[in-house]
Amino acid sequence: MLDKLRRRFVAIIMALVGSLVIAMVGISLHNTISSLDSLVSRSLDMALEERTAVPNSAANGQTMGMEHLPVLWIDLSSSGAKLGSNESRLDFDTDHLSEAVSDALSSDADEGRLAEHHLTWKRASSPFGWRLAIADTTSIDSERESQLVKSLELAGAGMVVVFVLAMLLSHWAAKPVKVAWEQQHQFVADASHELKTPLAVIIANNEILESKAGELPEGCARWVRSTHDEARRMRGLVEEMLELARTEEDGGSARRNVDVNLSELVEGEALQFDAVAYERGTLIESDIAEDVHVVGDPDQLDRLVKTLIDNACKYASAGSTIQVLLERRAGAVSLSVTNAGEPIPAEDLPHVFDRFYRSDKARARSTGGFGLGLAIAKGIAESHGGRIEVKSSAEKGTTFTATLHEARE
Numbered sequence: 001m002l003d004k005l006r007r008r009f010v011a012i013i014m015a016l017v018g019s020l021v022i023a024m025v026g027i028s029l030h031n032t033i034s035s036l037d038s039l040v041s042r043s044l045d046m047a048l049e050e051r052t053a054v055p056n057s058a059a060n061g062q063t064m065g066m067e068h069l070p071v072l073w074i075d076l077s078s079s080g081a082k083l084g085s086n087e088s089r090l091d092f093d094t095d096h097l098s099e100a101v102s103d104a105l106s107s108d109a110d111e112g113r114l115a116e117h118h119l120t121w122k123r124a125s126s127p128f129g130w131r132l133a134i135a136d137t138t139s140i141d142s143e144r145e146s147q148l149v150k151s152l153e154l155a156g157a158g159m160v161v162v163f164v165l166a167m168l169l170s171h172w173a174a175k176p177v178k179v180a181w182e183q184q185h186q187f188v189a190d191a192s193h194e195l196k197t198p199l200a201v202i203i204a205n206n207e208i209l210e211s212k213a214g215e216l217p218e219g220c221a222r223w224v225r226s227t228h229d230e231a232r233r234m235r236g237l238v239e240e241m242l243e244l245a246r247t248e249e250d251g252g253s254a255r256r257n258v259d260v261n262l263s264e265l266v267e268g269e270a271l272q273f274d275a276v277a278y279e280r281g282t283l284i285e286s287d288i289a290e291d292v293h294v295v296g297d298p299d300q301l302d303r304l305v306k307t308l309i310d311n312a313c314k315y316a317s318a319g320s321t322i323q324v325l326l327e328r329r330a331g332a333v334s335l336s337v338t339n340a341g342e343p344i345p346a347e348d349l350p351h352v353f354d355r356f357y358r359s360d361k362a363r364a365r366s367t368g369g370f371g372l373g374l375a376i377a378k379g380i381a382e383s384h385g386g387r388i389e390v391k392s393s394a395e396k397g398t399t400f401t402a403t404l405h406e407a408r409e
Contacts, residue, residue, distance in 0.1 A: 005177060006170040013166035014159070021158040029151040036140050036147075040069060044111070044122040047073040047086065047133035070136040074101065077129035092136065093117070104132050115141075195238045202231045240372040243303065256297040259407055262333060263292045266326050269305045273313055281318035282339075284309070288326040292333055293407040296384040305335065307377040308400050312339035315398065332386075333406045338399040344392040352390055353378040377402070 072092060075082040096117040103112055104121045111122040118138040124131050206228035209216065216224065270286045277284045294301070312322045316339035323338040344352060351357045356371040377400075381388040386404035 006167075006174050009170040009173055010163070010166040013169065014162060017162045017166075018159055021162060022155055025151050025155040025158065029147060032147045033144055036144055040120050040135055040137055040140055041122075043069040043071050043086075044120065044133040044135055047071045047084075047135075048122060048124045048131055069140065071133055072097070072135075073131060073133045075126065075128065075131050079128075092134075097134065100134050101132060104134075105130075113137075196235070199231055199235045199238065203228065203235065206231060237372075240376065243372075243376050256299075257295050258298065260294050260296055260298045260301055261291070262294050262301065262335070262404075263288050263290055263326060265298070265302055266305055266324065266335060269302070269309055270324050273306075273309045276310070276313050277316070277322060280313055280316065282313065282316045282320050282322055284313075284322045284324060286324040286326075288324070289328055292326060292328065294333055294384070294404050295407045296404070300380045300383065304377050304380045304402060307373045308335070308337040308402065311373065311400065312337045312398075315339055315341045317341040320397075328406060329403075331406055333404045334401060335404075336399055336401045338397050340397040343394050344390070344398055349390060349392060353388070374400075 070086070070091070072083065072085045075084070096114070096119060099117065100114055100119045100121050103114060104123050110124070111120070113120045118136060118141050119134055120137050121132060121134045123133070206224055209224045210221070210228060267286065267288050270284055270288075274284055309322070309324065316322050320340035323336070325334075325336040325338075327334050327336075348357075353374050354371075355375045357375075378388050381402050381404065384404055386402060388400065388402045390398065390400050392398040
């Protein structure tokens with residue numbers, strides 16, 4: 001639970017602060033590219049107006065003139081063409097220049113760009129015809145690409161810093177929750193241990209009273225039996241609470257890690273529950289892959305399999321068949337138990353693994369149990385590095401699926 005809380009915290013921080021970092025870097029990149037584009041546009045405008053420089057800008061304290069870019073202008077009239085430039089020596093490729101002129105003369109727009117040749121042009125009408133201004137934007141394009149790379153690197157570095165800080169903050173923010181969780185866990189474990197002794201005494205005393213039922217006043221035997229039944233129920237609850245606490249020990253790791261033949265374990269439990277299913281008017285059919293092994297605690301895994309099959313037996317409709325399927329799936333092991341019957345309501349599905357949770361239909365008290373079985377099953381699956389999920393519908397029935405890692409040879 002604490003890991004999920006920290007992950008959500010990190011995700012929120014990354015989404016909020018990361019978005020801000022990306023937005024700031026994006027705005028900076030946009031402003032830089034806009035400035036470069038503005039420089040190209042001003043250089044072309046000055047060529048069209050046949051100026052060689054512009055006055056100093058009060059805004060940035062820099063002289064922005066045509067000397068920043070090589071610019072060639074061409075006056076086209078009925079008498080011919082006249083060339084001019086802002087540099088004494090220009091290095092324009094003749095073919096590229098001809099392509100730019102053709103593009104300018106044939107275009108419906110008054111400006112355009114040949115990105116592959118790093119040329120940008122503008123045109124304006126004049127009393128004698130047309131004036132075309134063509135700028136070599138090689139340096140501008142190089143600077144634009146350089147700024148893009150720098151911005152991406154800056155954004156990436158910023159996201160890494162945000163992630164590291166978010167991870168550190170998540171541990172700090174979750175520390176009070178961790179302390180409270182550990183205290184609650186310890187309290188449940190301690191209280192469960194402490195309850196076992198008095199419950200054992202109560203049950204033992206009731207058994208003695210039941211053995212002397214003939215000596216008790218008339219009607220007292222019924223109350224003794226009732227007390228005994230409730231004490232046994234309470235003992236079952238205490239044992240399940242202890243089991244749940246064990247599955248959460250050491251951060252949710254399995255108590256033992258040994259090789260377990262899951263095929264034999266599932267097959268054995270399916271055979272044991274045959275009688276239970278028969279008493280409830282159902283049958284169990286199994287399809288179990290051979291020689292499936294996992295690494296984990298055999299007692300916990302046995303409890304997991306029992307819980308899923310027992311749960312299916314409780315809620316299967318009379319005359320139906322319970323399907324137990326164990327199969328390999330791309331390096332993983334999947335155990336599915338399906339029963340036909342009244343489906344679990346959609347609003348209850350997200351909560352069926354919660355402690356003490358009962359839906360009115362799917363987990364009624366009349367079926368027995370305390371609402372801890374599936375919570376324990378989930379804890380066992382997760383303590384073995386796996387997961388458990390449920391799907392339920394009127395057409396396909398209810399299927400609980402536990403996925404574990406298959407042991408490697």
